[in-house]
Amino acid sequence: MEDILKNAASQADAAEVYILRERETPVQFERGEIQRISQKNTLGVALRLIREGRMGFSTSTTLEDRGLVERALATADFGESQDLKFPSKDFTAVESHDSHLASLTAEELIDDAHNILDRLAALAPSTPIDLGLSQKEVEIEVGNTSGFQGKYSRTGLGVSVGTRSAQGFREVYRSFSSGRYFTFPEKWLEELGRRHQQAQNRIGVPTGKMPVIFSPGTFGALVMRLIAAIDGTSLNAGTSPLEGRLGEQLFDSRLNIREDPHLSWGLHTCPFDDEGVATRPRDLIKEGRLEGYLYDLKSAGEAGVESTGNGFKRGLFASGASQKPHPTPSNLIISGGAIPLADLIAEIDEGLLIEGVMGAHTGNIQAGEYSLNINPGFYIREGRIVGRATDAMVSGNIYETLTEIGALSAEQGILAMFGPMGYGPYVMLPGASVTGGG
Numbered sequence: 001m002e003d004i005l006k007n008a009a010s011q012a013d014a015a016e017v018y019i020l021r022e023r024e025t026p027v028q029f030e031r032g033e034i035q036r037i038s039q040k041n042t043l044g045v046a047l048r049l050i051r052e053g054r055m056g057f058s059t060s061t062t063l064e065d066r067g068l069v070e071r072a073l074a075t076a077d078f079g080e081s082q083d084l085k086f087p088s089k090d091f092t093a094v095e096s097h098d099s100h101l102a103s104l105t106a107e108e109l110i111d112d113a114h115n116i117l118d119r120l121a122a123l124a125p126s127t128p129i130d131l132g133l134s135q136k137e138v139e140i141e142v143g144n145t146s147g148f149q150g151k152y153s154r155t156g157l158g159v160s161v162g163t164r165s166a167q168g169f170r171e172v173y174r175s176f177s178s179g180r181y182f183t184f185p186e187k188w189l190e191e192l193g194r195r196h197q198q199a200q201n202r203i204g205v206p207t208g209k210m211p212v213i214f215s216p217g218t219f220g221a222l223v224m225r226l227i228a229a230i231d232g233t234s235l236n237a238g239t240s241p242l243e244g245r246l247g248e249q250l251f252d253s254r255l256n257i258r259e260d261p262h263l264s265w266g267l268h269t270c271p272f273d274d275e276g277v278a279t280r281p282r283d284l285i286k287e288g289r290l291e292g293y294l295y296d297l298k299s300a301g302e303a304g305v306e307s308t309g310n311g312f313k314r315g316l317f318a319s320g321a322s323q324k325p326h327p328t329p330s331n332l333i334i335s336g337g338a339i340p341l342a343d344l345i346a347e348i349d350e351g352l353l354i355e356g357v358m359g360a361h362t363g364n365i366q367a368g369e370y371s372l373n374i375n376p377g378f379y380i381r382e383g384r385i386v387g388r389a390t391d392a393m394v395s396g397n398i399y400e401t402l403t404e405i406g407a408l409s410a411e412q413g414i415l416a417m418f419g420p421m422g423y424g425p426y427v428m429l430p431g432a433s434v435t436g437g438g
Helices: 002-011 067-075 099-103 104-122 186-199 216-229 234-239 296-301 341-345
Strands: 014-030 033-037 040-051 054-060 129-143 149-163 170-178 200-205 206-215 257-259 282-286 331-334 350-354 369-374 377-381 386-391 395-396 407-416 420-435
Touching: 002 054, 002 129, 014 170, 014 420, 033 104, 033 331, 040 067, 054 067, 054 296, 099 129, 099 149, 104 129, 104 186, 104 257, 149 186, 149 282, 149 350, 170 186, 170 407, 186 257, 186 377, 186 386, 206 341, 216 331, 216 407, 216 420, 234 296, 341 407, 341 420, 350 369
Parallel strands: 200 386, 206 350, 331 420
Antiparallel strands: 014 033, 014 040, 014 129, 040 054, 129 149, 149 170, 206 420, 257 282, 257 331, 350 377, 369 395, 377 386, 395 420, 407 420
């Protein structure tokens, strides 16, 4: 890194080097039989430099690439005009690396997978089971000509378990991820077995407004629209409906969304972002009020504010050293309630439990609109699940839907949308718009 920075500094006004090292071991089982195990080792290097007020950018897969600086200088001739200042401040260390998880062998991962498969097979005999397990270790290093130099490591373990119908189609699933080693809880497997049995009864859902419970994963589809609106790039472009609305009461007072990049063993725990800006915990939504926006260095400079430490090379469909930083949250934490999920279901006379959606990336996301095909979802009648909902969808706008929240569950799960975003509860919305064929 030092040689690259020295070379770049001699020919440019400022420079930054980003290094990403990743090691991942994915294990895949289908119908209870192992299908794939591999190990991926990747190295990514990205150089940004500023010469005469213009940004240059180049990437490589080796630190020995002698043309890295020259390519960045060449792109600077045609790059964007930017008044971007690389950071120099210190950062706070975080707990993000589990040495035990990092040291697990492929054989130990396979043993863990067999353990989960055997436990679920005992709960749901003769049921085809799929399982995905992935162990990851990431090291990120950032240095710049302003004097900043930092490095941290992060581990991750992701487990996804699902069942298939007799016809071979995907039925129900559960997943969880953490920055440290964990054993897949028995209660989740028991619930998965119950949901599989409940799914064998297919039910057409009527059209109308009704109570709908979003699982933590599916609620991520709604949160994604909020994140798009507090993105500094959207704010600067004038396309966000939340521009200039800090401090306003926009949602139900029970909605609290906090960003905590220092959460021990979190999914995206980090002491600084991918631009070397120190991260800090803060409220984004507090008791329904909008409290914060997301800025990277570029969008912050354009807005005349400081970066919030949200410049990450991670997007919906791609991530890695070759990506440019974009305003992105770290660990999102949605506060839960005190009511168990079973009690939420018991209070509903007619409604839905949604555990999976399709089409989350479609529609006018920045305006908050959503139209989600439910897959899988479960029909609730007289306080109990009576079958799997077929051919149903839920639609609306988060700026209307989230003004009234019926309840938040005591249970917490992975808040997700095209990958884990953080943690949150089951969320019951009392009057969601459902379209069905029943």
